[in-house]
Amino acid sequence: MIQFIIKGLIRDRSRSIFPVLVVTAGVALTVLIYCWVKGAENEMIRANAHFTTGHVKIMSRAYAAESDQIPNDLALAGIDTLLPALKQRFPELVWTPRIRFGGLLDIPDEQGETRDQGPVMGMAIDLFSPESPEKQLLNLEPALVSGRLPREPGEMLISETFAQSLNVKCGDRATLISSTMFGSMTMANFAIVGTIRFGVTAMDRGSMVADIGDIQRVLDMQGATGEILGFFNNFVYNKDEAQKVADAFNQRYSDEADEADEFSPIMKTLRQQSGLAELLDMTAGVYTGLTFLFVVVMSLVLWNAGLMGGLRRYGEFGVRLAFGERKGHLYRSLLLEALVIGLCGSIFGSALGLALSYYLQNVGIDISGMMKNAAMVMSNVMRARVTPVSYVIGFIPGVIATLIGAAIAGIGIYRRQTSQLFKELEV
Amino acid sequence: MKNWFVTLIIILNGSLLAQTPPGDEILKRVDQNITAENKVLTSQMIIYGRRGERTVHSKSWIQGTEKSFTEYLDPPRESGTKMLKLGDQLWMYSPQTDRTIRIAGHMLRQSVMGSDLSYEDLMEDPQLHKIYSVESVQGDVFNSQPCWVLELQAKQSDVAYQRRKIWVDQARYLVLKEERFAKTGRLLKTTVVKSVMQVNNRWVPEHIVFRDVLKNGNGTEFIIDSITFNVAIPEHIFSKAALRK
Numbered sequence: 001m002i003q004f005i006i007k008g009l010i011r012d013r014s015r016s017i018f019p020v021l022v023v024t025a026g027v028a029l030t031v032l033i034y035c036w037v038k039g040a041e042n043e044m045i046r047a048n049a050h051f052t053t054g055h056v057k058i059m060s061r062a063y064a065a066e067s068d069q070i071p072n073d074l075a076l077a078g079i080d081t082l083l084p085a086l087k088q089r090f091p092e093l094v095w096t097p098r099i100r101f102g103g104l105l106d107i108p109d110e111q112g113e114t115r116d117q118g119p120v121m122g123m124a125i126d127l128f129s130p131e132s133p134e135k136q137l138l139n140l141e142p143a144l145v146s147g148r149l150p151r152e153p154g155e156m157l158i159s160e161t162f163a164q165s166l167n168v169k170c171g172d173r174a175t176l177i178s179s180t181m182f183g184s185m186t187m188a189n190f191a192i193v194g195t196i197r198f199g200v201t202a203m204d205r206g207s208m209v210a211d212i213g214d215i216q217r218v219l220d221m222q223g224a225t226g227e228i229l230g231f232f233n234n235f236v237y238n239k240d241e242a243q244k245v246a247d248a249f250n251q252r253y254s255d256e257a258d259e260a261d262e263f264s265p266i267m268k269t270l271r272q273q274s275g276l277a278e279l280l281d282m283t284a285g286v287y288t289g290l291t292f293l294f295v296v297v298m299s300l301v302l303w304n305a306g307l308m309g310g311l312r313r314y315g316e317f318g319v320r321l322a323f324g325e326r327k328g329h330l331y332r333s334l335l336l337e338a339l340v341i342g343l344c345g346s347i348f349g350s351a352l353g354l355a356l357s358y359y360l361q362n363v364g365i366d367i368s369g370m371m372k373n374a375a376m377v378m379s380n381v382m383r384a385r386v387t388p389v390s391y392v393i394g395f396i397p398g399v400i401a402t403l404i405g406a407a408i409a410g411i412g413i414y415r416r417q418t419s420q421l422f423k424e425l426e427v
Numbered sequence: 428m429k430n431w432f433v434t435l436i437i438i439l440n441g442s443l444l445a446q447t448p449p450g451d452e453i454l455k456r457v458d459q460n461i462t463a464e465n466k467v468l469t470s471q472m473i474i475y476g477r478r479g480e481r482t483v484h485s486k487s488w489i490q491g492t493e494k495s496f497t498e499y500l501d502p503p504r505e506s507g508t509k510m511l512k513l514g515d516q517l518w519m520y521s522p523q524t525d526r527t528i529r530i531a532g533h534m535l536r537q538s539v540m541g542s543d544l545s546y547e548d549l550m551e552d553p554q555l556h557k558i559y560s561v562e563s564v565q566g567d568v569f570n571s572q573p574c575w576v577l578e579l580q581a582k583q584s585d586v587a588y589q590r591r592k593i594w595v596d597q598a599r600y601l602v603l604k605e606e607r608f609a610k611t612g613r614l615l616k617t618t619v620v621k622s623v624m625q626v627n628n629r630w631v632p633e634h635i636v637f638r639d640v641l642k643n644g645n646g647t648e649f650i651i652d653s654i655t656f657n658v659a660i661p662e663h664i665f666s667k668a669a670l671r672k
Contacts, residue, residue, distance in 0.1 A: 062477070073477065106528055114529060175526050177534070182481060183474070183541025184505065187521035187528065220504065262477070 005337050015313070016341060019305050023345020023402055024352060026298040027394035030291060031353025032360075032384070034393045037287040039361065039385035041280060045237050045270065047200055050137045051123075052100075053273040054229030055237050056093070056246050058086075062262035063226065067273070070100045070226065072181050076265055077224045086228065090245055093232055094133050097225035099124035099215050103178030105158070105208065107166050116166045120158075120176070122208045124215030128152075133231065138209070140196065146170055147194030156190040156210040159203070163195045170194060176208070180220035188218040199381060230267075242269040295397040295404075302338075302405025307412075321416060331410050338406030339399065346398030353394055360384035450561025450577055456600040457593075458554040460629060465490040468654040474542045475645035483540050492552055494665040505540060509670045510549075517550055520670035527670050542647040543616065543639035547587045555579065555593075558586055569604050573597045588615065599623065599630040614640050621648075627656050 010016070049055055059067060062074040076082070079097055086095045101122045109115040126132040127150050135141060140149055145160040147170035158168070168174065172192050180186045190210060198204055216222050230245070232238060249267040258264040271277040320330055364383035448456075465488070472483045484501040495512045499505040507522035517530040530537075535547040552558055559579035567576045574594040581589045590612070594604035601623055607616040621634040631654055638646035663669055 104534065106526070108526060112526060175524050175528070177528060179537065180541065182476060182478065183538050185519065185537060185540070187524045187526060189524045189526070 002336065002340070005333065005340055008337070015337075016344075019302060019338075019341045019402065019405075020345045020348065022298065022301050022305060023342055023398050024349040026294055026301075026401065027346045027349025027398040028353040028356065029349075030294050030397050031350055031390055031394040032356050033290055033294075034287065035353070035357035035384040035386050035390050036360065036382075037283060037290075038387055038390070039383045041283045042385045043383065044276075044279065044283070048274065048276060049231070049237055049270055050139075051198075051200065051203060053268075053270045053276065054096075054227075055232050055242050056230040056249075056267050056269050057273065058082075058228040058230070058249070058265050058267045059226070060263045061266045064266050064268060070102060072099065072101055072179070072219060072221065072226050073183055074263070075099070075181055075221055075224045075226050076228065077263065079225050079228065080223050082265065083228065086230070090230065090249075092241075093230040093245065095228055095230050096126055096132060096134055096137075097212060097228050099212060099219065099221065099226045101178055101215065101219060101226075103176055105162075105166065105206075106175040106177055107168055108173065108175065116168075118162065118166055118206055120162070120206050120208050121203075122176070122178070122210065122215070124210055124212040127209075127211040128213070137231065137235075138198070140209070143196040143198050145195045145197050147192070150193055150209075150211060153211060153214050154189070154191060155193045156208050156214075157194045157196050158192055158209075159205070159207045160195040160197045161204050162206045162208075163192070165206075168192055176218065178219060180218075181224060182220060184220070186218055186220070188214070190214070237270055239269075239271060242271075245269075246272075291393075291397060295401050298397055298401035299404040299408075302402050303408045305405065305409075307409045317413060318416065321413075327413050327416070331413050334406055334410045334413070335403060338402045342399035342402030343395075345402065346395045349398055350391065350394040354386060354390060357384040357386050357390060361386055447564055447566070447575065450564045451556060453564065453575055453577060453595055453600070454556040454559070454561060454579075457595055457602060458556050460600050461553055461631075462492060463489075463629075463656045465658065465660050466654060466656050467658055467660065469652045471650050471652060472540065472542050472544075473648040473650070474540065475647065476541060477643055481541070483542075488660050488664050490660055490665060492554055495549075496664050496669065499540070511665065511667065511670055512550065513665060515550065517546060518667060518670060525671070527667060538639075543637040543642060543644065544647060544649075545587075545639075548616075551587060555591075558582055559591060567594060569594045572603060574603060584610075596623075596630075601630050601632060616640060624651075626654055629656065 008015075058076065060074050060076045063071055063076065066074065083095055083097065086093075099122075101124065103120055103122065104117055105120040106114050107116040123138075125134040125138065127134065135149070140157075144157075147157075150156060156174075158166075158174070163169065166174075170192055174190055174192055176188050176190060178186055190208075196209065198207075212225070216224070232241065246267040246269045249265075253264050253266065271280065317330060321327065361384045364381040367382050467486070467488050469484070469486045472485070474481045474483065481502065483499060483505055485497050485499045487495060487497040489495040493512075493514050495510075497510045499508040509520040511518045511520075517535070518527050519530055520527045530546050535550060536545050538544065539546055539549065558581060560582055562578040562580050565576045567574050574596055577593050577595060579591040579593065588607040589610040590608040592606040592608070593602045595601070596603050601620065602618075603620045605616075605618040606614055607618075609615050617638045617640060619636045619638075620632040621636060622632075623630050624633040625631070631651065633651050635649045636646050637649060
């Protein structure tokens with residue numbers, strides 16, 4: 001039966017080429033959009049996790065309540081005991097302390113007077129411990145535009161754009177002016193040893209990276225940190241596992257004394273920070289909506305194609321009914337034809353969509369022009385992401401839409417009156 | 428009977444008004460009391476933050492209203508930090524970096540040593556009558572002291588506080604309490620004098636509590652340990668070179 005239908009479709013190209021082309025185009029677009037949305041979602045999670053939220057993050061309760069303002073006066077103290085305890089209790093995660101801070105970067109002239117000055121957003125990370133994952137997380141080596149990574153205390157990296165605006169180069173000295181954990185103004189000299197470009201506008205505008213030991217000393221934060229970030233060992237975010245870890249940790253610090261102490265630690269998952277849950281849910285919603293829209297549009301187009309085919313094959317159906325073929329059998333053969341067309345179109349469409357997605361995964365699209373004033377942590381190059389689901393996702397709208405289209409168009413078969421057939425065929 | 432009562436009210440009111448000096452006069456007396464040709468003082472700031480309290484000791488040399496030099500003495504982390512004010516310019520020297528940085532722009536709004544005082548507060552001309560006009564004068568009692576309550580409005584727009592309300596001790600012409608407001612009318616800071624002392628026939632606030640109401644802390648106490656008026660201050664102190672010494 002299937003062989004008969006396939007032969008029919010190959011020999012009568014007028015009833016297969018247009019529907020296959022439509023399905024191919026629709027499926028290719030579905031696959032491409034799926035991969036693109038997955039890429040955007042993945043990039044959003046990766047950039048936010050690596051730069052700001054971690055897969056989970058521990059802060060003091062007071063800091064967490066105002067975390068957008070980076071209130072280092074509310075930092076988490078006693079990390080010398082907390083970090084080893086975390087490593088022991090949650091070995092499935094890598095833990096790393098970070099301090100984010102704001103301030104001014106002051107560039108002196110030959111007399112030591114201010115030559116240039118600019119606001120800076122700083123990130124203090126563990127640069128020197130061999131087990132620290134920070135270089136890998138922040139992609140520091142590939143992000144290096146000039147110079148080298150800090151090797152010893154008193155050295156720092158600044159963003160390439162910032163270096164250009166301050167007119168400094170590697171080897172120059174700069175003074176960081178900031179506030180200590182207790183609110184005093186503080187100053188510290190650093191040697192600029194490298195310039196970096198993260199490819200994230202929000203990070204590249206005016207940022208500096210220094211070792212956390214230096215910044216703890218400068219900001220009077222010995223034994224304290226703003227945040228402790230946790231990453232799953234495979235560096236892949238797992239929503240449910242992250243929630244389990246956070247629940248287990250917070251359970252430990254949930255008695256009355258901890259609730260009352262604004263400096264007791266609290267763990268938040270990636271989704272619980274920076275409104276990411278809403279953003280990620282919205283992305284998923286947009287994708288589902290788009291897929292549904294494609295199914296509807298393709299069904300309408302294929303229904304139309306089916307109707308046109310039905311009109312063109314009006315005589316054929318009449319003869320087949322006159323020969324005694326049952327309406328149900330004819331309808332099922334039409335659906336089987338649609339299934340074959342849907343499968344063929346889905347295979348071709350998936351291949352085309354995957355080819356385009358792989359291209360966009362490797363090359364990406366530069367959206368830095370749209371991110372000039374963005375405060376959101378997002379890469380300037382958007383890439384698609386091909387996942388195992390990408391290989392099958394196109395078959396859902398491809399086959400379903402074709403079947404729905406054929407099913408609607410085929411309803412006309414049941415309206416034919418056998419008694420009228422010969423009269424119709426004479427015409 | 429009714430006419431007599433109205434007349435009595437008018438007479439009493441008139442006699443009260445006659446006892447109240449004009450607002451500008453009160454303000455000038457306040458300024459005279461607080462400003463001197465020069466003064467040297469040692470003081471301590473007790474800063475109450477959310478993590479506890481810190482005490483910062485300092486010594487200041489002040490000449491008129493234009494020049495001042497402050498050296499922080501303690502705690503060790505702040506020791507050696509110096510500040511120089513010359514007219515409308517302010518520099519800060521940090522011994523850790525051996526750098527002198529001019530404090531300007533939005534840095535002026537930052538807190539001094541984590542206290543409830545900002546650099547902008549330090550930069551203000553202490554002579555209130557020059558930058559504020561008196562809008563109203565009323566009688567009140569604060570800490571059992573009869574006071575005049577003056578509502579001040581800035582004469583120009585480039586001042587840190589557009590409006591102030593001050594409680595002036597009627598006997599000693601000292602500001603015992605103050606509320607500082609933004610242009611929008613929002614209360615920004617309060618100061619309360621806890622104790623006063625007399626030095627060379629001048630009344631000086633000895634213990635003041637500053638509170639930045641926009642912060643969550645419990646305020647900053649400023650205590651003058653010693654103050655000497657009209658002593659000779661070498662001119663070189665008020666130079667940028669002195670910051671590095």
